[in-house]
Amino acid sequence: QVDLVESGGGSVQAGGSLRLSCAASGYTQSNIYIGWFRQGPGKEREGVAIFDSDGTSFYADSVKGRFTLSQDTTKKNLYLQMNALKPEDTAMYYCAAGRGRLTGWYLLTQPNYYNYWGRGTQVTVSS
Numbered sequence: 001q002v003d004l005v006e007s008g009g010g011s012v013q014a015g016g017s018l019r020l021s022c023a024a025s026g027y028t029q030s031n032i033y034i035g036w037f038r039q040g041p042g043k044e045r046e047g048v049a050i051f052d053s054d055g056t057s058f059y060a061d062s063v064k065g066r067f068t069l070s071q072d073t074t075k076k077n078l079y080l081q082m083n084a085l086k087p088e089d090t091a092m093y094y095c096a097a098g099r100g101r102l103t104g105w106y107l108l109t110q111p112n113y114y115n116y117w118g119r120g121t122q123v124t125v126s127s
Contacts, residue, residue: 002026002116004095009121016085020121022078022095033102035069036080037111038091038123047109048093049080053101058108062088085125092120 008020020036035050035058049059049069057069068081078095095118102108 002032002097002099004097004116004118006093006095006118006121009093009123011124011126012085014086014125014127016125017081017083018085018123020080020082020093020095020123022080022118024076024078024095024097031101032075032097032099033108034071034075034078034095034097035108036078037094037096037109038089039094040088040091043091045094045111047105050105050108051078052103052108054103056103058105060109082123085123087125087127090123090125092122094118094120 002024003026005023012018031053033053036048037045038048039045047060048063049067051057066084070079096114097116098114
């Protein structure tokens, strides 16, 4: 299986920045799609930024232009650079992965397509 561990969360003022990291281990060479979900208070879990199995990035409309998804060359680490943070970005952020070939925002944002999840890292943005 794939083990995922998030880090980098914290509390910041609106307009500030944070970089989240996801360390991945225990995966094979098979195709994998991986990215970030978040769940704010009283909200459903939503996709934020995700690499499909071909390495193409997808972003939620609410974070386009502010968040940037990246990974190292070995794909052992996934990053989410979050700039111009807003209070509505406050949420628990989860790293998630699935094995196989998958693309397209609609499919990539279905939580049931992911069988590997980190425990999450909290991001709190104050106004």
